[in-house]
Amino acid sequence: MSHLRKHKGKAFLGFVVPTLILYTVFVIVSIAISFYYSLTDWNAITPPVFAGFKNYRNLLRDTDFWIVIMNTIKQLAVVLLTSVPLGLVFSYLIFRTRKMFKVYRFVAFLPVILSASAVSLMFTLVFNGDFGPVNSVLSFLGLEELRQNWLSDPNIVLFTVMVPMVYQSTAITTIISLAGIQMVPDDVLESAMIDGASSVRMFVNIVVPMVKNITFTNIILMTSNVFKSFEHSYVMTWGGPGVRSSYLSVYLYQESFQKLNFGKGSAVAIIVLSFALLFSVLFNGVRRFRNRED
Amino acid sequence: MEKGKLRAKTGNILKHAVLLILAMYSVLPIIWTLLNSFKDNSQIYVHPFEWPDPFIVENYQHILTTISILPKAFFNSLFYSAGTLIFVLLLGSMVSFYLAKIAAKSTLQTYFLVGMLIPIQAIIIPLFVDIRNMGLNGTKPGLLLVYVVINLSFAIFIITNFMKTSLPDEILEAAVIDGCSLRSIYFRIVLPLSKSAMATAGMFVFLNVWQEFLFAMILVNGTENTTLNLVTLSLRGQYSSDQGMIAAGVVVMIVPTLIIYALFQEQVVKGLTAGAVKG
Numbered sequence: 001m002s003h004l005r006k007h008k009g010k011a012f013l014g015f016v017v018p019t020l021i022l023y024t025v026f027v028i029v030s031i032a033i034s035f036y037y038s039l040t041d042w043n044a045i046t047p048p049v050f051a052g053f054k055n056y057r058n059l060l061r062d063t064d065f066w067i068v069i070m071n072t073i074k075q076l077a078v079v080l081l082t083s084v085p086l087g088l089v090f091s092y093l094i095f096r097t098r099k100m101f102k103v104y105r106f107v108a109f110l111p112v113i114l115s116a117s118a119v120s121l122m123f124t125l126v127f128n129g130d131f132g133p134v135n136s137v138l139s140f141l142g143l144e145e146l147r148q149n150w151l152s153d154p155n156i157v158l159f160t161v162m163v164p165m166v167y168q169s170t171a172i173t174t175i176i177s178l179a180g181i182q183m184v185p186d187d188v189l190e191s192a193m194i195d196g197a198s199s200v201r202m203f204v205n206i207v208v209p210m211v212k213n214i215t216f217t218n219i220i221l222m223t224s225n226v227f228k229s230f231e232h233s234y235v236m237t238w239g240g241p242g243v244r245s246s247y248l249s250v251y252l253y254q255e256s257f258q259k260l261n262f263g264k265g266s267a268v269a270i271i272v273l274s275f276a277l278l279f280s281v282l283f284n285g286v287r288r289f290r291n292r293e294d
Numbered sequence: 295m296e297k298g299k300l301r302a303k304t305g306n307i308l309k310h311a312v313l314l315i316l317a318m319y320s321v322l323p324i325i326w327t328l329l330n331s332f333k334d335n336s337q338i339y340v341h342p343f344e345w346p347d348p349f350i351v352e353n354y355q356h357i358l359t360t361i362s363i364l365p366k367a368f369f370n371s372l373f374y375s376a377g378t379l380i381f382v383l384l385l386g387s388m389v390s391f392y393l394a395k396i397a398a399k400s401t402l403q404t405y406f407l408v409g410m411l412i413p414i415q416a417i418i419i420p421l422f423v424d425i426r427n428m429g430l431n432g433t434k435p436g437l438l439l440v441y442v443v444i445n446l447s448f449a450i451f452i453i454t455n456f457m458k459t460s461l462p463d464e465i466l467e468a469a470v471i472d473g474c475s476l477r478s479i480y481f482r483i484v485l486p487l488s489k490s491a492m493a494t495a496g497m498f499v500f501l502n503v504w505q506e507f508l509f510a511m512i513l514v515n516g517t518e519n520t521t522l523n524l525v526t527l528s529l530r531g532q533y534s535s536d537q538g539m540i541a542a543g544v545v546v547m548i549v550p551t552l553i554i555y556a557l558f559q560e561q562v563v564k565g566l567t568a569g570a571v572k573g
């Protein structure tokens with residue numbers, strides 16, 4: 001390394017500085033600017049006027065905002081309770097296949113290769129009240145009374161827009177869990193098999209504990225995905241009726257770019273950022289704590 | 295081997311049953327949409343599950359006539375994805391070379407990783423204002439700039455990790471002693487030897503941009519620089535009663551990514567796992 005190090009200064013100027021400037025100006029500085037905007041009254045056209053914490057106070061009093069927060073938290077709970085365990089089970093089953101491994105893997109990962117907007121558009125057809133397969137299957141099973149207006153009934157739209165999210169999230173957790181299981185040393189699993197451990201017991205006693213860190217990674221990734229998720233809600237229902245199927249990012253978009261309230265929008269942006277950081281710090285803390293226990 | 299015998303037969307059947315359900319759950323909505331894209335509205339309403347009869351291609355023709363910008367939007371999307379890939383890999387690998395081999399500064403590396411932690415919504419308004427102030431609103435360079443800056447962190451993360459572990463110092467040292475300039479070391483040695491990490495990061499960035507929706511919507515929606523994602527979604531608004539056409543729109547959106555996935559399955563899977571597993 002010593003010879004390369006001699007050129008440190010020149011290399012920094014040539015290799016790092018252009019990117020460093022670009023990244024600092026547009027990413028790092030933007031975070032600070034977001035916070036500043038959140039303290040202003042700003043209609044996106046005339047200059048911003050400093051308003052202190054008014055936007056935050058207004059948000060806390062806004063019933064729509066609380067519905068959106070609750071929607072986001074419900075989505076987080078549903079995604080964590082479905083995608084994370086399902087991903088573990090699916091990846092283990094795929095891992096245990098021999099001949100069909102590549103086929104199952106190809107198919108299981110498919111939903112995440114497709115864009116969220118394409119998947120959402122597809123699910124608007126699937127949940128169509130008149131001819132969509134969901135209602136048709138319910139009729140076929142003789143469950144006529146369970147047929148719903150999936151995309152417009154305010155009491156169930158939130159459930160409907162979660163479906164494509166779970167569809168895609170499970171593919172991600174499956175990919176990542178599979179990578180984790182593939183890193184488990186072969187001899188561990190082989191000696192368990194020679195000892196006559198059943199497939200289920202190997203999963204519960206060996207695989208789950210050994211990919212614990214990967215599961216935490218999945219939890220953190222899913223949390224950040226939930227706070228980013230936009231297309232599923234926006235494409236399927238435009239967040240409606242009202243804000244009944246809106247998530248924080250959809251609400252942010254509507255306040256900022258439809259109602260042109262950049263101050264309020266920025267306050268939502270800062271809240272999204274705080275939530276995302278809070279949860280990743282929280283989960284990382286839990287991970288460190290649990291690792292220390294071992 | 296022994297393994298085969300040890301596995302209980304019932305367990306095996308159960309395993310394949312669960313996997314089959316998983317496979318159907320992943321694939322059936324896609325196949326159903328594909329079939330409906332070849333039906334007209336009356337067929338879809340009366341026979342939503344049957345094979346198209348007659349098999350019609352009007353939905354696709356209609357898309358091309360009603361969204362005349364579709365082919366252009368396709369090439370725009372290709373431009374954004376490929377352009378971002380080139381800039382991000384070039385800039386990212388230069389920074390990675392410095393971080394991994396010239397001056398291993400962990401604070402600078404952490405600084406570059408912050409971008410991976412923050413949700414893009416947190417900076418969407420300032421970025422929009424920056425682009426507008428530069429007069430780039432609605433233009434290709436404007437959206438390209440946004441895509442480059444939001445993808446840098448990930449590429450730097452992947453490529454730096456690779457160079458640290460898999461790029462031998464000895465070759466670089468020997469090249470310096472032989473009097474090679476840093477630039478030629480970078481172009482002749484570092485880049486060729488980092489191909490696999492570049493492919494992994496590149497695949498991730500390409501798909502990421504191809505699928506991006508929010509920034510495209512606020513920056514180029516309704517202009518001639520729009521993306522494939524955006525124009526096909528206009529079907530949902532304008533022609534929400536013409537289901538066959540929406541189905542055809544979905545097919546148009548997913549076919550390019552399916553082709554990429556089928557051709558580069560290993561790279562795609564690597565790109566999607568790399569960030570998470572190493573982190």
